Amino acid sequence: MNLTFSSFLKIGVLSLVVALSGCQFESAPKNVIKVGGKTMGTFYTITVVGDYPGGQDQLKNDAEQILGVINKEISIFDKSSILSKFNDSKSTEPFEITKDMADIISTSINVGYDVEGVMDVTVGPLVNLWGFGNKKDLAKKEPTPEEINEAKKYVGADKIHVTYSYGKYFLKKDHPDVFIDLATVGEGFGADKLSQLLDKKGIKNYMVAIAGAIRTRGSNARGTDWVIAIEDPANEQRVGESIEVPVCTKGKAISTAGSYRNFIESNGKRKSHAIDPFKGEPIDHDTVSVTVIGPTALWTDALDTGLLVWGADKALKYANENGIAIYTIVKDGNGFKSRYSRAMQEYLICK
């Protein structure tokens, strides 16, 4: 296939993924509605091919209403969110949460177990200690081994429990200092929710992106598969040249976790915002990004973080053993090299 890279849409400043327009030699483009804005400290975009009931303004209203609800549920930067209230509470009694929160947290716990605990939504005390969470003041200096060991006492998905009773969902922590951080899965969950909105409205062709978490369905304005490009970090400085690997989504969810955009400098070293919960430290290996394709963006967004923490070797072994499509980029001398799992191959050939 011959791709035209001329008009591409960059999704979010922190995103490692860019979405491309269609291919050459196809039928004339159809009518497209696009909306976008800020959410979760990043950007969202929705592209609908064809009409949306009520038009563009209605689409933006509907989307922002959904995103607003999610923020009120899981933002740790909004002190009045349900998750902030849970984190701030010292009670270890069951705390009522919404069904959506129960879904996000249960799925995250399950994916975390699948990857032996390297993705862990209770990593919050360590995230805060290193200055990536909502307690940035903690990170004036590098944490001591004692501080890291203290924070690690409250980390572990076995320390939180989601329960259901008489039509209500509850979350319980075993220790008052457990702190849940859903930053790594929020974008994926949001993309799934926006995708559900469009499905309910009967939209057959769309792409939804919140930063690096993307859902697609059907085809683009030219009637071909949605194409997403995985950005090569080697090119990030050269504006307009950042497109590297075209991935055909085939109606699936796709998301990327990366270690090179959000980091702090500490003792002359770059510390990534991806934390290894076992070491209690930001990862410092050579894998800079892992992209995952799968059925929902919540699932890919949870898994990409764990696979990034593992690094490319273990991530690829796991993906090949389990038939999961992943694409990794690893620092190699002054450049970068990419490796992908067997299941990824079909997404690299666009029809």
Ligand code: ADP
């Ligand atoms: P990216 O898309 O660049 O990978 P995300 O915003 O999706 O970044 O996720 C990074 C955030 O996830 C961190 O800022 C932190 O809040 C949280 N986090 C860091 N390490 C882990 C981990 N091992 N498991 C779960 N969440 C993590």
Ligand code: MG
């Ligand atoms: Mg993630």
